[in-house]
Amino acid sequence: MADDLTIAVLSGKGGTGKTMVSVNLAAVAESATYIDCDVEEPNGHLFLKPEIFSEETITIGKPEVDNRLCDGCKICSDACAFKALAVVKGKLLIFPEICHSCGLCYQLCPQGALTEVAQRLGVLRKGHRDELVVLSGELQIGEPSGVPLIKALLENITGGITIIDGPPGSGCLVHETISRADFCLLVAEPTRFGEQNLALVHELVTLMGKPSAVLLNKTTGDDNPSRAYAEAHGLPIIAALGWDEELARITSAGALITEHSRQYHRYFFRLLDQILEEARHA
Amino acid sequence: MIIAVPAENQSLDSAICQSFGRAPFYCIYDTESESSRFIDNSAKEASGGAGVEAAQLLVDENVGALITFRLGENAARVLRAANTTLLKAVNLSIADNVANFLEKKLVDLDEIHSGYHHG
Numbered sequence: 001m002a003d004d005l006t007i008a009v010l011s012g013k014g015g016t017g018k019t020m021v022s023v024n025l026a027a028v029a030e031s032a033t034y035i036d037c038d039v040e041e042p043n044g045h046l047f048l049k050p051e052i053f054s055e056e057t058i059t060i061g062k063p064e065v066d067n068r069l070c071d072g073c074k075i076c077s078d079a080c081a082f083k084a085l086a087v088v089k090g091k092l093l094i095f096p097e098i099c100h101s102c103g104l105c106y107q108l109c110p111q112g113a114l115t116e117v118a119q120r121l122g123v124l125r126k127g128h129r130d131e132l133v134v135l136s137g138e139l140q141i142g143e144p145s146g147v148p149l150i151k152a153l154l155e156n157i158t159g160g161i162t163i164i165d166g167p168p169g170s171g172c173l174v175h176e177t178i179s180r181a182d183f184c185l186l187v188a189e190p191t192r193f194g195e196q197n198l199a200l201v202h203e204l205v206t207l208m209g210k211p212s213a214v215l216l217n218k219t220t221g222d223d224n225p226s227r228a229y230a231e232a233h234g235l236p237i238i239a240a241l242g243w244d245e246e247l248a249r250i251t252s253a254g255a256l257i258t259e260h261s262r263q264y265h266r267y268f269f270r271l272l273d274q275i276l277e278e279a280r281h282a
Numbered sequence: 283m284i285i286a287v288p289a290e291n292q293s294l295d296s297a298i299c300q301s302f303g304r305a306p307f308y309c310i311y312d313t314e315s316e317s318s319r320f321i322d323n324s325a326k327e328a329s330g331g332a333g334v335e336a337a338q339l340l341v342d343e344n345v346g347a348l349i350t351f352r353l354g355e356n357a358a359r360v361l362r363a364a365n366t367t368l369l370k371a372v373n374l375s376i377a378d379n380v381a382n383f384l385e386k387k388l389v390d391l392d393e394i395h396s397g398y399h400h401g
Contacts, residue, residue, distance in 0.1 A: 077338065083328060083332070084334070088360055088364045095331070
């Protein structure tokens with residue numbers, strides 16, 4: 001498996017099995033990179049138990065005003081696309097939690113009253129599990145957006161096989177996560193709710209021109225709305241993983257099913273091969 | 283004094299809009315001239331920061347008192363910096379709320395919510 005391929009594992013909702021699929025795919029890939037982009041609640045490290053070799057603080061720039069220089073001209077507040085600035089009685093008010101760190105205000109200020117100040121956003125941890133490089137980002141509690149942290153994580157894609165464990169949903173964080181992906185693996189549950197969220201994330205990856213396929217997780221003998229969606233919308237079904245109490249028990253205990261079961265090791269090894277094949281033809 | 287009220291429609295008979303930052307209009311009432319006018323809320327469809335933008339709009343109108351059902355913390359910070367009196371609306375028309383204001387029957391807005399920001 002010498003290919004360079006970045007695979008993003010996604011789902012429209014939480015709890016479908018993204019992390020279980022991601023960590024097991026990474027474990028069977030052996031020499032690969034695993035990136036946990038679920039920065040609001042990273043948990044891949046609980047399964048992969050990497051030996052951490054570096055921890056870096058990620059910061060983000062926010063404006064700070066020098067009131068002695070600011071003359072309340074409103075050029076910055078009128079220009080701010082995110083309305084993170086207001087001027088009251090000639091005094092500038094800054095709302096850092098709305099600010100998107102675009103930097104426009106420093107550029108525009110005729111008085112030079114605004115400066116960029118680094119604010120702690122979170123941490124980026126690098127570790128390894130034998131030949132597998134394990135990266136994860138952890139957003140500081142209270143920070144409204146993990147997008148810059150995801151950007152920092154994705155700078156570490158170095159080639160070979162990269163498995164990205166995506167954040168749930170189909171919002172900004174997911175949008176950023178798949179910006180560097182070559183292929184998106186969507187994990188879906190066999191419920192109406194699962195189907196609706198699959199549709200949202202499928203729409204996003206299609207809009208971004210990313211090839212994708214779905215893994216139907218926790219399937220039973222009953223009707224599967226997610227399968228029906230995939231069939232109706234030309235979304236390739238790469239695999240169907242049946243509901244298995246043993247898999248649930250092992251995963252709940254924070255272990256890798258591929259280490260506990262040769263059958264599952266073969267399953268995930270084959271799945272990775274199928275993804276590489278699917279991506280090659282996409 | 284100039285009073286502002288978030289309005290559903292451009293009429294004094296209109297109901298007060300339940301939202302502050304996303305209100306379609308604001309009624310601007312001048313107690314000295316006893317006249318009213320309505321302004322468009324440029325922030326009503328903003329993707330974020332609607333509260334700050336709407337509050338700035340009212341501060342620029344020299345509003346001395348705001349009558350509203352709800353107010354987020356960012357908008358409150360802007361309005362408080364301008365020493366705007368924040369009052370709790372009652373479930374009546376804009377005209378009735380203005381009348382209540384003039385009779386000093388309105389109470390201070392005691393609840394400021396933390397906003398509905400999303401990523």
